[in-house]
Amino acid sequence: MEERECPSEVLRKLPVYGEVREFVLKVSRESVALPRSVKKRALVKYRRRIDKISSYLIRNLLEPLQTTRKLLQVGFYNKIASNTLPSGLPATELVDKLLGKLDVVRRLSREYRSKLSVSFDVVESRELYREYVGRVLSVVRRASKYLELLNKAIVELRKVPCVDLSLPVVAVAGMPQVGKSTLVSAISTAKPRSSPFPFTTKEIVLGHVNYKFMEMQILDLPGILDRPPEDMNEVERKAFVAVTELSDLVLFLVDPSEDFYYGFEPQLSLLKSLKKWVGVDVLIVVNKVDKVSSKRLELVSRAIGEVAPGVEILKISALKRIGLEELVDAVVKHLKAFRGESPQHDY
Ligand SMILES: Nc1nc2c(ncn2[C@@H]2O[C@H](COP(=O)(O)OP(=O)(O)OP(=O)(O)O)[C@@H](O)[C@H]2O)c(=O)[nH]1
Ligand SMILES: [Mg+2]
Known part of the structure; x- marks a missing residue:
């Protein structure tokens, strides 16, 4: 093969x-x-x-x-x-x-x-x-x-896009509308459409990221609602299959806004389910920091910390390009650790 x-x-x-x-x-x-x-x-x-x-x-x-x-x-x-x-x-x-x-x-x-x-x-x-x-x-x-x-x-x-099985795959997952496509578009070669309507992304989209000598593939996925895989529709199931079968690392995107259509609690519940479904590391990325107060951000981070104790939480704005370099840095470190390479002595 x-x-x-x-x-x-x-x-x-x-x-x-x-x-x-x-x-x-x-x-x-x-x-x-x-x-x-x-x-x-x-x-x-x-x-x-x-x-x-x-x-x-x-x-x-x-x-x-x-x-x-x-x-x-x-x-x-x-x-x-x-x-x-x-x-x-x-x-x-x-x-x-x-x-x-x-x-x-x-x-x-x-x-x-x-x-x-x-x-x-x-x-x-x-x-x-x-x-x-x-x-x-x-x-x-x-x-x-x-x-x-x-x-x-x-x-x-x-x-389904051409996947190079010899290169790491990072999946961007989360509920609809959290900003997955905006993020993938900001950091990779792929330019998926983003819009203020849920389920804009219906197919798996693959982009490439070359950063500090690390070449990786990043997947923009359809949004997933918090429900058991057997209740998911065909579009959600594509995302489910990509995170469970193809990913070396999952970025779980969270929308911290108070007016987020699906609310905050369901995102925590989806995070819990996702951690059960996947065998690989999940990095938590709070997006849209440009939209919320630092007080709200703190509250959200604390609640996430309770669900995923000790896990690093990254804060970004995909739209305003805030925190993206730190995010890609963290991804590279995780992938190197996953492959058993030392993250210190290279780039
Ligand atoms: N203020 C703000 N808005 C953002 C940010 N990132 C994305 N958005 C907006 O959020 C909406 C949804 O963005 P998408 O990137 O389409 O979200 P998605 O997660 O790909 O959505 P689905 O494909 O429906 O699952 C769009 O209107 C974006 O402009 C951000 O960092 N800040
Ligand atoms: Mg999308």
């Missing part, structure tokens, strides 16, 4: 029954030009058609399924894909099911090729070809329901 995987580059939607049928009918209608010298013309003609159909199915179904299977070895991609499927069905299992069902096509192609070579006449050759087409189409038709499910997952996977 390569270190950098781009679902949008390696995955494409798979043809379903209707498209396969259309291709097969087209091949069946097309005339096959053969030199005059060719003997057993019917046999050669039908064998060519079988080869054409067989290589179409291998190239467009079986090989892409193998590529998908390989990509799904990355737990993050498997979870993102599984999120789109009826509950309980892991995407890897769906692909295995399809590979099992569709691999029969290879055997059928071999079988009918050899049957054709010992056929007696034009009528028998044509019958064998028709039988082959019927059986192949029936295999694809029976797999169609699963192909459609997988296509839905592929559409979602193609929206």
